[in-house]
Amino acid sequence: MIRVFMAGCDINRSPLSYRALAPLFEGAVERVARPEQADLYLFTRGLGIRDAPRDLVMDWRARRRPVVLLSEEPFWDTTCTRRPLERDIVIDTAFGALPVVQLNHHTSAIFRFARIPYYLLTNNRFVNAYRWRFARNAARGAGHWKRAFADRAVDLTFMFERRMGAPYDGRWPAGDTIALCDWRSRMALACDTGAVERLGQSWQGGISRFQLNNWHFDKLMRLDDHCRSMGAIENTHQPGYLTEKLFDAFACGARPLYVAGPGHRVHDLGLPPAAWLNLYGLSPQEAAARAAVPFVDDGFRDAYHAAQVRLAALFGDTGALLAERTRLRAALLAELQGVLDRAAALPGGDPSCDPGQSAVSKGTSTR
Template structure:
């Protein structure tokens, strides 16, 4: 049994912070509320290394390991000094602090087979998608055409306003690309038709984390009300897929996405997306202006709706993905414990 001590201001944002994942791992991994009793001390954000590194260095005992267990490529790409190296040394004012960085690039934790990681953190995702995609799979091409014709908005962008250079990040020769500013500039460039822009920075709405149930509110606000909906991630990384593209299909909108040919999102959809990979924001806006779903596009969209209905129609895929994640998390943490610490 491995004992893990979650530490830091972001300790609520790492895999073992979520009850469904914690339960999956409970036969092999347990949380402790005493740092000195832990085999591993786990952080979730590189900011916690900067803020608490010296204190951790003073408290860690012989044989204990420090792990930066990150679920968020956006944090890694913008704030981490090096998100691509697994074993590192953080320099504190009192001396070196060795740690292991487990993230989308340095581990196998997030290499999903059927269902992306984020959807495993809350059981409500699966329950809702099962209901919503069952409904959508019954609609015909004519139904979808009528639904899109009746939509109140042509395009909707639901994401935080970010237009600073620090979000235009490129790491590892393009392995990690920041899209936060890119998607903001795309939203600004789309001025034809009825365009909705909402989220922190665009208006006075609260951040989604402060809402009682942001995911359900998003569905209730937008279901059937927009023809095209941005599902562009804040970061492009081949194994990073959030809830956004699932939400777009569930709401009955055509998703806008940005994914290179190697991205794992291509295994999740049979068609019916607008992929703006390789375009500038202005070029992307022009492509959206010119978008008119023809019969072939509608067939691909319907095929993806059916694919989603099958994926969430039974718990089989969920169970397989849960087992994969639990095994991967165990393997990664055991490997950390067994590895030698780097020389200072």
């Protein structure tokens, strides 16, 4: 049994916290109420470690138990710590610096999915929604898509947060990691051909979609059979990082606009390249121009139908879903046990971080 003290902002964004995933770890991981009861301390965001409670830092000074940053979100890694490729980092707190083991898409095997991307496991609503919609879409022949794309009044819809500026830009070539929020926001603004929609609080005002009881259901209902193309660009290009965005576009019957380098795992899905538009390597202006090119022809319709059939088979395969959950459990437990084994091999704790020395003085500031 691994005893874990979980703290910090967004701690609900963890495989150990999601209602759909937490039962996988019963009998193997125990969440404890106090730092001094834990084998390790676990956070999900660098910001949470910066704001670590005093009793945790004091307990680390006394016992030197591992501090783990279990980050499922490359966006956090690129905007907060800005060091997404390093497994061992140091983060300042109000009570001194802490050495941190960063487990994310790049540094661990936890999120390296086999067939179904990790994020789609975090809530059962994703697979449930896709199973029905892709079965429906697969039953529609190429002739249906010819009529559907011809009849739609909206050419292109974007529904993602508008985020611009230096914090949302950056590249880490060694990990093929690119911050895309600034890029995709500028690309959306550059699209001015035909009927273009930019939806959501950051574009239109009003309440955030995430205040809704089921933001994903709301999105699918609003955009089903609605537009010809849909922005499905992730907030971060990381080879193993896929969220709901690409699948939502296909589920709604739209052509996805995506960004994926040659080594990106999206290519492992086996979707015909003609069924979606890959904007990798383009400037925002070039991407906008590419998205405006007419695309609905016989080749596209056949490829799009084939993509729907393939996605219906994927999400209709209960065995694939169960295998992915089993893989996730094994990978996370192996990583956590590895962290503990490494700590046990260092008597007295990690000597790399003097509790009296800040990360700034060590030249490794995360600020």
